[in-house]
Amino acid sequence: MKVLLFGASGLLGSTLHKLLQEKGITVLAPSRDNVDLRNPEHLIEYLKQLNFDVLINAAACSNTDWCEDNKEECFKVNWIAPSIMARCSREKEAIFLHFSTDYVFDGRREEYFEEDIPRPLSVYGASKLYGEQEIIKAGGHYYIVRTSLLYKENGKNFLSRVPEYIIKEEEIVCTKDLVSAPTYVPYLAEASLKLIEKNPPYGIYHISGGYPMSACEFVSMFSSIIGKSANIKAVSSKDMKRRAIRPANSFLNIYKYKTLIGFVPERPEVYMRRMYERVYKRQA
16 A cells, blocks of 8 residues: 655654654655645645555644634645545545634534534635535545644643643643643544544544643643642733634534544543643653
């Protein structure tokens, strides 16, 4: 099997790349210098010349606030590029694995299933929804994986750096009124590849951490794992004064994936302890 992977330098993509190599799978992982996803013509020409069995798209413009002010670039990467990848994958009869987000929803429900109607509140959420719709329209062998709030060891995002903030006794400003499901990236990567391995019906799948919580609850739980009090400043989402509106509750129900695949996530405490012991324990 030959896999073409976009976004291999990112939080999720780098983990997918490593996991695929460990499985002995041939992976082609082009960099931004090799192919510019903001250039549709370039992407089309690049894909035409390649043969692959699976195309994985872990690339995205994912800075939600940045996308509000850079709509055109955001749409090219999150909407147009996946559309091109989907059509090319269909033509080559390859499997297309694409990653989307809980931000396609408006956050007015307690949980979201795959068949619930998306109503994005931000440019980022809209761009990811449009990408989903184009993939579905293209047809073929596709898996769209919606996920949420990624974190892992050595990540540069907020959740990944929580143990560092706690150990250094830095003030942690976090939202108390936005609920989602923090997702440990190594789990997400392995769970997503199981779709390709087990080949359930094509379509949309929710794969997330499986346990709803706010950012402040995440910090408090990590504080308990470390055994050191966190300097938490709990604020409302409105107090953050960010450019993009976030859904109040975007918890993704994973029942469909759990039923068909059966590979469920561990409780968040397990992943937090793993992160702490692997990277941060020596710093405490």
